[in-house]
Amino acid sequence: xxxxxxxxxxxxxxxxxxxxxxxxxxxxxxxxxxxxxxxxxxxxxxxxxxxxxxxxxxxxxxxxxxxxxxxxxxxxxxxxxxxxxxxxxxxxxxxxxxxxxxxxxxxxxxxxxxxxxxxxxxxxxxxxxxxxxxxxxxxxxxxxxxxxxxxxxxxxxxxxxxxxxxxxxxxxxxxxxxxxxxxxxxxxxxxxxxxxxxxxxxxxxx
Numbered sequence: 001x002x003x004x005x006x007x008x009x010x011x012x013x014x015x016x017x018x019x020x021x022x023x024x025x026x027x028x029x030x031x032x033x034x035x036x037x038x039x040x041x042x043x044x045x046x047x048x049x050x051x052x053x054x055x056x057x058x059x060x061x062x063x064x065x066x067x068x069x070x071x072x073x074x075x076x077x078x079x080x081x082x083x084x085x086x087x088x089x090x091x092x093x094x095x096x097x098x099x100x101x102x103x104x105x106x107x108x109x110x111x112x113x114x115x116x117x118x119x120x121x122x123x124x125x126x127x128x129x130x131x132x133x134x135x136x137x138x139x140x141x142x143x144x145x146x147x148x149x150x151x152x153x154x155x156x157x158x159x160x161x162x163x164x165x166x167x168x169x170x171x172x173x174x175x176x177x178x179x180x181x182x183x184x185x186x187x188x189x190x191x192x193x194x195x196x197x198x199x200x201x202x203x204x205x206x
């Protein structure tokens with residue numbers, strides 16, 4: 001393959017999906033699509049990462065302490081768990097963010113592995129150059145993760161059939177998508193990615 005790929009699943013946690021404390025409308029509808037991407041990347045032997053908010057109980061991210069949001073994804077709670085329908089593989093690498101009570105930490109690139117390795121460093125150690133990003137929410141954590149990835153020089157494909165937004169202001173998600181594309185990200189759907197991966201596999205030296 002011309003560039004080593006990785007799948008990034010952004011914050012597919014109970015609190016961000018219907019029934020959670022900060023639910024993204026129809027957020028659960030992307031889970032079957034994300035599961036298809038997981039299977040595709042797993043079959044290809046490519047790395048899969050899942051970012052998660054992992055907040056302490058007291059953080060300036062929450063309204064009670066000066067932030068925008070109600071409490072969500074507090075460490076060790078059910079709301080912080082990945083949605084039970086998300087079929088993560090045992091090899092999936094978890095990236096935790098939002099642990100610093102003085103930071104909002106929307107971007108996955110503010111997160112770390114369980115061993116404390118910064119996300120960007122983890123990707124560079126593995127030689128990963130191209131990120132395929134889906135999850136929630138389009139206008140917050142997906143947007144920030146994509147923009148940081150582009151600033152750091154990664155190729156980025158946004159999985160437009162596997163993202164959903166909050167849209168606190170109508171049109172936020174559409175504006176976020178335009179901003180990501182203007183930053184150099186491309187948009188694709190499952191059939192596009194499957195074709196691309198198949199073509200790369202056929203072109204690889206035997």
